[in-house]
Amino acid sequence: xxxxxxxxxxxxxxxENSEVVKVALIGSPNVxxxxxxxxxxxxxxxxxxxxxxxxxxxxxxxxxxxxKQVVFYDTPGVVPEKNIxxxxxxxxxxxxxxxxxxxxxxxxxxxxxxLEHSLATESYIFERLAKLExxxxxxxxxxxxxxxxxxxxxxxEFAAEYNQKFPNFVxxxxxxxxxxxxxxxxxxxxxxxxxxxxxxxxxxxQKSDQADLSRVEDMIRSELYAILKVxxxxxxxxxxxxxxxxxxxxxxxxxxxxxxxxxxxxxGSNGSVIRDLTLNARLNIGRALQRRVMLNLxxxxxxxxx
Numbered sequence: 001x002x003x004x005x006x007x008x009x010x011x012x013x014x015x016e017n018s019e020v021v022k023v024a025l026i027g028s029p030n031v032x033x034x035x036x037x038x039x040x041x042x043x044x045x046x047x048x049x050x051x052x053x054x055x056x057x058x059x060x061x062x063x064x065x066x067x068k069q070v071v072f073y074d075t076p077g078v079v080p081e082k083n084i085x086x087x088x089x090x091x092x093x094x095x096x097x098x099x100x101x102x103x104x105x106x107x108x109x110x111x112x113x114x115l116e117h118s119l120a121t122e123s124y125i126f127e128r129l130a131k132l133e134x135x136x137x138x139x140x141x142x143x144x145x146x147x148x149x150x151x152x153x154x155x156x157e158f159a160a161e162y163n164q165k166f167p168n169f170v171x172x173x174x175x176x177x178x179x180x181x182x183x184x185x186x187x188x189x190x191x192x193x194x195x196x197x198x199x200x201x202x203x204x205x206q207k208s209d210q211a212d213l214s215r216v217e218d219m220i221r222s223e224l225y226a227i228l229k230v231x232x233x234x235x236x237x238x239x240x241x242x243x244x245x246x247x248x249x250x251x252x253x254x255x256x257x258x259x260x261x262x263x264x265x266x267x268g269s270n271g272s273v274i275r276d277l278t279l280n281a282r283l284n285i286g287r288a289l290q291r292r293v294m295l296n297l298x299x300x301x302x303x304x305x306x
């Protein structure tokens with residue numbers, strides 16, 4: 001098995017009366033799209049971090065229940081066109097390309113941001129939605145309701161405003177940042193109710209189309225982001241992927257930095273930081289791949305060319 005290639009399984013059993021729906025997630029950076037997807041499919045398929053733009057490509061996640069299948073397109077956060085020069089163009093346009101393949105949209109709003117920050121990106125999102133040539137149904141999700149307790153009335157005003165701006169919304173759902181239970185089951189049931197007759201795109205047991213190595217790199221990078229509060233350059237180099245007995249997987253990876261000071265930050269006092277990073281990443285990787293994992297991370301300083 002090539003761990004670098006996306007998972008494509010062409011021939012697999014289809015249930016009787018199979019149904020499917022393709023759902024694209026749209027929202028500004030850091031609204032919680034990836035967390036919602038992970039909670040819906042009950043697996044770590046998309047990287048979660050407090051840093052914006054950690055989802056850097058369209059990731060497909062799969063929810064299968066009985067004869068129904070929901071395929072999610074978790075996309076990078078939407079950025080207004082005026083900011084394109086600051087980011088990779090593919091990163092900026094990926095969200096809107098996903099709509100072309102989708103049957104339904106999940107438009108995610110960050111309640112805390114709506115009340116505390118500029119709404120320039122949100123305004124841009126609804127301007128673009130209004131210009132869509134295809135009338136595609138959508139669900140409006142207000143995430144992080146637990147962060148705006150006592151201000152529900154204001155969020156209801158936003159809900160009314162956005163439903164008026166984009167009449168394609170068929171339902172509005174409220175979820176919480178700190179609980180995978182609040183609103184998620186309602187959202188899961190709602191999305192499963194939207195499936196239509198059609199062949200499944202993935203086997204029942206598959207949760208993502210990502211290559212295993214890409215998922216592993218994402219989960220390690222997520223732990224790095226939790227340590228490095230500013231965007232330092234750390235290159236991940238996979239040096240070992242070894243299948244051991246009893247379905248144990250050994251992963252060896254080098255974290256290459258450009259200066260000794262950054263290595264010191266990542267390693268920590270007596271190796272405490274890299275030890276915690278390795279433990280957290282190993283647990284997440286094991287849950288995602290559903291197997292025992294041995295993870296070995298080495299921090300190295302890039303050699304300077306003479």
